[in-house]
Amino acid sequence: xxxxxxxxxxxxxVYSTLITTGAAAIALSIIFTSSIxxxxxxxxxxWGIIFTYIRTEEYTKKSLLDATLTSQxxxxxxxxxxxxxxxxxxYLPPKYFKxxxxxxxxxxKQKETKLPTPEQIQAQEHQTFLKNPPALLLTPLGAxxxxxxxxxxxxxxxxxxxxxxxxxxxxxxxxxxxxxQNFEIEPENDIIHVKIQNFQYITPSKELDLSPSxxxxxxxxxTSAIASALAKTTGKPVVIEKQQASQxxxxxxxxxxxxxxxx
Amino acid sequence: xxxxxxFWDISLLLAVTxxxxxxxxxxxxxxxxxxxxxxxxxxxKNTAITTxxxxxxxxxxxxxxxxxxx
Numbered sequence: 001x002x003x004x005x006x007x008x009x010x011x012x013x014v015y016s017t018l019i020t021t022g023a024a025a026i027a028l029s030i031i032f033t034s035s036i037x038x039x040x041x042x043x044x045x046x047w048g049i050i051f052t053y054i055r056t057e058e059y060t061k062k063s064l065l066d067a068t069l070t071s072q073x074x075x076x077x078x079x080x081x082x083x084x085x086x087x088x089x090x091y092l093p094p095k096y097f098k099x100x101x102x103x104x105x106x107x108x109k110q111k112e113t114k115l116p117t118p119e120q121i122q123a124q125e126h127q128t129f130l131k132n133p134p135a136l137l138l139t140p141l142g143a144x145x146x147x148x149x150x151x152x153x154x155x156x157x158x159x160x161x162x163x164x165x166x167x168x169x170x171x172x173x174x175x176x177x178x179x180x181q182n183f184e185i186e187p188e189n190d191i192i193h194v195k196i197q198n199f200q201y202i203t204p205s206k207e208l209d210l211s212p213s214x215x216x217x218x219x220x221x222x223t224s225a226i227a228s229a230l231a232k233t234t235g236k237p238v239v240i241e242k243q244q245a246s247q248x249x250x251x252x253x254x255x256x257x258x259x260x261x262x263x
Numbered sequence: 264x265x266x267x268x269x270f271w272d273i274s275l276l277l278a279v280t281x282x283x284x285x286x287x288x289x290x291x292x293x294x295x296x297x298x299x300x301x302x303x304x305x306x307x308k309n310t311a312i313t314t315x316x317x318x319x320x321x322x323x324x325x326x327x328x329x330x331x332x333x
Contacts, residue, residue, distance in 0.1 A: 029266075033267050035267040042276055050310055175304075
């Protein structure tokens, strides 16, 4: 904390020194009519202003983020395991809820179960443990991230389509969030392939128990956020069909599947 | 007492700054995998473009002056 405070102060000191020295050099250049001093002054002043303008944004160390997130993933995982919920998380679109801003994932008790109807979910949307059908209704880990995506893109995913995501998501991941080097979305029938290269947010779930029963822990906040975004965009329930990561975990291929209500 | 630099000197200073900023902005671009340098790259890019436009404006003014001058 003290070190960080010192770093901020020293950065401020550098900017203000540059600006003050630059202004003084310009003043002296006018007094002594020296073009060299004027060049130095303008240069210092200019770079001082530029450094102040492009200075570091507020960042949090990734290890800190991982540390706070890991326990949440573990808790979700433990709840699902303890209560023996075996289903794959299904990311429900807004039509399943009375409040269209709600984002929830639905985990069934049994591995293969029919999708619930929007009316069934709406009747008990504020409950976590559903009785009919027996299932868990949780806010997915990436719910807030999906809202952040919408905020940055200044849109509501329910009013967009998959082409919009194909066009905007690469810019969002590469330029705005600066979290990946490449991002591709490729829809193919009911499967949507997402490819992320040089992904900088390696999921903390790598450190957790990844046994097949822990399906919820496998969904990192970002894969979960993309699933929620796809559910909102397509208006259909979405499941994460397959996830593949390279050895270092930086290249990801995720296959999402949209479900039809009759399924 | 007067400011010792003329219009052309300022133009030169803008040109040098614009080149440095444009090259830095391009080298730090996230498209080349530089995602671990923590400065506001969007602002850097905007500054580089603005400085370039300012320089080009000075060039345009100079050209217009040359054309208008008898």
